[in-house]
Amino acid sequence: MPPYILSIDQGTTSTRAIIFDAQGRVINSAQRQLKQIYPADGWVEHDPEEVWQACIEVCQQALKKASLQAVDISAMGITNQRETTVIWNRSTGKALHNAIVWQDRRTARRCEELKIAGHEALIQGKTGLLLDPYFSATKIAWILDNSDGARTLAERGELAFGTIDSFLLWRLSNGQSHKTDATNASRTCLFNIHNQQWDDELLALFNVPKSLLPSVEDCAADFGHSDGTLFGSPIAIKAMAGDQQAALIGQACTQAGMIKGTYGTGCFMMLNTGPKALHSTQKLLSTVAYRLKGETTYALEGSIFMAGAAVQWLRDGLVMIDKAEQTEALARRANPAHRVYMVPAFTGLGAPYWDPDARGALFGLTRDTGVAEIAAATLQAVAYQSKDLINAMQEDAGMTVQSLRVDGAMVANHYLMEFLSDLLNMEVQPSAMHETTALGVAYLAGLQTGIFDSLESLSEIWCSQRQNKPTMSVTLREQLYAGWLEAVGRTRSTNYQS
Secondary structure, X not given: XXXXXXXXXXXXXXEEEEEEOOOOOEEEEEEEEOOOEOXXXXXXXXXXXXXXXXXXXXXXXXXXXXXXXXXXXXXXXXEEOOOOEEEEEOOOOOEOOOEEOOOOOOOHHHHHHHHHOOOHHHXXXXXXXXXXXXXXXXXXXXHHHHOOOHXXXXXXXXXXXXXXXXXXXXXXXXXXXXXXXXXXXXXXXXXXXXXXXXXXXXXHHHOOOHHHOOEEEOOEEEEEEOOHHHHOOOOEEEEEEEHHHHHHHHOOOOOOOOEEEEEOOOEEEEEEEEOOOOOOOOOOEEEEEEEEOOEEEEEEEEEEOOOHHHHHHHHHHOOOOOOOXXXXXXXXXXXXXXXXXXXXXXXXEOOOOOEOOOOOEEEOOOOOOOHHHHHHHHHHHHHXXXXXXXXXXXXXXXXXXOEEEEEOHHHHOHHHHHHHHHHHOOEEEEEOOOOHHHHHHHHHHHHHHOOOOOHHHHHHHOOEOOOEOOOOOHHHHHHHXXXXXXXXXXXXXXXXXX
8 A cells, every 4th residue: 555645625715735644744745826706795706617726736746746646645635615615517517606615695694584584493403503604505505596597407416516525526536426524514504413414304494406415425435536637547535524624633633522723814623522412502513523434523613703814904904013923022022911902803703602793893002002012912812712612612511621732823823822821721732733634634544545543543643843831820811811701792793783
């Protein structure tokens, strides 16, 4: 068995291909940026053909840079931006419409109609999700209703739906394989996470024909082969997982109670809850963490809309800094007595608030507040929001989290990691491997091909680049967090309306 695995990491802003060896080390990689399309306010699209071409190009480039051929690759895995929706013609493989990206809000009115009609409890009970344009179901219906003749073609079985993983698999296999995995299926609002089946009642509610849907496999499974003409010879496709679930695997969070946070533009936090899907009372999502050998492991998930994006605002909006990296030195110079709070609700607040009408604000400004204090408040806001999420997760799960494994670009900011550890009162462990999403799906492909023995063996490979341990006093921690909660309360939409 060749010792190399090729991971396709198709994200929101770029597409990457990374080749790993049998120890999970990066051999080589290639990356291409992805154009963002904004047809209207709140609408976000991608060109499926650009996504496809980028996928092939980066795979070919990574192989060439590593001086490898397709026969040297034991397996391929695909990880992807979740919820992003494509519908294509089964005969031609051509998409009917641009991909509607997970960030897109065009179906907000439809979601509100369903909510008013009293359907949210049913949806949450079956899918673990909230009723929101974020998820795929209303996106599918919108494409069918806004593309000429689409519903007729769908009823005749001539169309196929997929999240990005399914679309790439279809193209890679030259139309031979129409499949997805349980993690991506669990983000559509059409999949019953308890019985692991597409749900007829939900399909009727969202007006989605069942003939569109891919079959649902384990995360490590035989998904087919790439067409031999693409890379010189076929490559077995052995794994699929949504990006955040892949990162959970990449962080080796394979035991109940383990939690990872990915800190990029936003932050996605996921808590492994074991074999039980929990019903969240804290407005978190209950989702499939992974499914292996027919056994499903679940997770609670919460998202922070603005993490690195808030730092980008300091750079591009306020022009206070030239580079994001400058925030660390600035924050260390801030006067801690100032107690400045930034609530970065530029696009509303995510979990556990889910307040789309909340708006951002700075509190505690005085005449001698400067750039350093605002930079510190921006970084601290990421930690405060993380504490909001972890508190909600612990409440839902009835368990105490002992440590947090982290990855993403913001992990390089040592001030943030130290403050995060202090505020959470737990050890924060940045992964030594930065590419945890691509690594996670490589692990899954390796499990399917026998390169890796078991999930447990992945824990032996994982290591932290450093450990941040809390040193803050209980009194200061409680005071700081109480101030944050007061600031958030003053930004909530109910206050704007009063």
